[in-house]
Amino acid sequence: MKTDEILGIVERHRDEQGGLIAILQDIQTRYSYLPADALRRVAEETGRSLVDIYGVATFYRSFSLKPRGKHLVCVCLGTACHVRGGPVIAEKFSALLGIQPGDTTADREFTLETLNCLGACALGPIVVVDGHYFSNVSTVKVKEIMEQTRAGLEKVGTKGDKRVFPVELSCPRCSHSLMDAAHRIDGHAAVRVTAAFNGSHGWIRLSGLYGSPVVESEHDVPADVVVNFFCPHCHAELTGAGPCPVCEAPVVPLMVRGGGVVQICSRRGCRYHMLDLESDIV
């Protein structure tokens, strides 16, 4: 644990009232758990008592005081997943990894955890590995999931996944193509638009793979900021598709070559996107 890293994290949340949870989340993201010394340091820096910080850290299930493995496997044991066989899945993971839920393997590769309902009950039993959701998991699939995880889920995420495919987009106002063949993201031509936020103005390139969240931009867009998108050709603002059902930021409509509309949320970090091949009215 590096002291100045903790200091940096505390400093970043200095002017937020009640930023304790944000601080703990950042520490956990950095170290995968909350080291005792880090909590002591936070207590010193924020002037809060260690006892309160410890209380918060032990209150939320998502915080861990024990080191976690490189991969976090969460098996849902909520009511719906329970009746669909969640416990059997958890046992299978336990047996394969040789650890009980809540523990981490000796080689620090895997941590196994159980949780209660992820809100995807109809697709249960649900298993989440490092933020990737697996639905209708059966005992047979458990082994597969482990192998995929070992191979690296990021790769699997955009290669093997059939829900991710390349699209060609154009401006819904002037119909000019937005594709930037010279610039490749995820191995495909990127989608280039102009973006404005907080007074900055510059290009932003989205992955040409539908469903891939990869974005590159001229200016760093801070998390949660809502960006205004413009067509680089006709300079019209790309709006008009209503609010995002997830975060209520405006949704940006883009036309798909060959018919249809792709809608993406304009908030940085929000992953809402939708493809509608039937519709063409924007």
Add this chain to the structure above:
Amino acid sequence: MITLTINGLQVSVEQGTTILEVAQFFGFPIPTLCHMEGLSPYGACRLCVVEIGEGSKSRLVSSCTYPVEEGMKVRTASVRVVRARKMVLELLLASCPQSKVIQDLASAHEVRQQRFRQEHEDCILCGLCVRMCEEQMMAHAIGFRGRGEHRGLGTPFDVHSEVCRLCGGCMYVCPACQLRCTYTEPEKAICGGCANLSPPCLVKDPFDDMMCYMSPCVACEIKQN
């Protein structure tokens, strides 16, 4: 000033007074467990319930945390209150039957049976010790941790806390942990306290700046002689 009726008696009190304070001032007994003068009201034990409002709008509230309202009608010993109080005591007995404080309260309120599964918790989560440590001893050494059935009490990371002054105040106020003064694991001990005349009380030098809840105490006197 606020005017209210308590058990039919019309009284006027300062704004911000709690029902419990009013009742105590005018001599209506209300049993309490997690309340202590000098510590902030907490409302954890629910033993101090009283009934407010009338007819179908009447409800039970914890008097130690409820500030008086204009025109309020309070009953401190209605049938409903007594029934609720007995139930609270019965539940407390179920969770911590070894506590002398709870036993005494139960017998004083004629609770003669206990119909729930017997547990032997060493803490009823009343928060007295936490408030004592924070508000009177200015130490902030112990607190609650965990959630739901895992909620418990102790020092951070369950090791001896550097900010604990070993004053024993927490043990003094605890209704449940009279046993804790015989703590045998010094690493985990919350406090030594003079109740059992054991270190650190007798070896006082390192704790000269201790802010003890009891002063002077037996152990100090033994040492002086």
